[in-house]
Amino acid sequence: MIALAVASLRPAVAGAAARIVAPAADATIHDDGGTVHVVVEGVPPGDSVLPLLDGSPLRAYFATPEFDLHDVPRGTHDLYVEVPGLREFAVGRTPTVRFHVRQVSRLDPDRP
Numbered sequence: 203m204i205a206l207a208v209a210s211l212r213p214a215v216a217g218a219a220a221r222i223v224a225p226a227a228d229a230t231i232h233d234d235g236g237t238v239h240v241v242v243e244g245v246p247p248g249d250s251v252l253p254l255l256d257g258s259p260l261r262a263y264f265a266t267p268e269f270d271l272h273d274v275p276r277g278t279h280d281l282y283v284e285v286p287g288l289r290e291f292a293v294g295r296t297p298t299v300r301f302h303v304r305q306v307s308r309l310d311p312d313r314p
Contacts, residue, residue: 230302236274238281238303242267242296245285252284276305 231238242251250263253271256279260271263286279301285294 228300228302230304232304233274234305236272236276236303236305238271238274240269240271240281240283242283245294249285252286253281254284255279255281274303276303278302 240253245251245267250265251267252263253260253269255271255274280298281301282298283296
């Protein structure tokens with residue numbers, strides 16, 4: 203399982219700020235199941251969030267700022283989170299974080 207903490211949105215309201223704090227840029231995540239635990243910080247209470255992996259939305263909005271992404275395939279991925287405003291128009295978005303998912307392979311079982 204991987205943990206992402208998101209904390210940098212383009213402010214919709216003065217003073218609102220967030221940025222991704224984990225994983226670090228270009229971090230390698232070792233998870234055979236492809237589960238990514240995401241924590242979003244700096245989102246106003248009660249706001250939902252929409253994660254986008256490699257530019258594509260991942261299901262519907264999440265009602266809480268902490269959730270798991272499942273079945274993230276091995277490889278390099280770009281993740282950012284949008285915060286919707288009225289009528290589902292994005293009012294904020296985190297900067298993109300690039301991370302890598304590595305899974306054990308039968309071709310290379312000794313390497314994590």
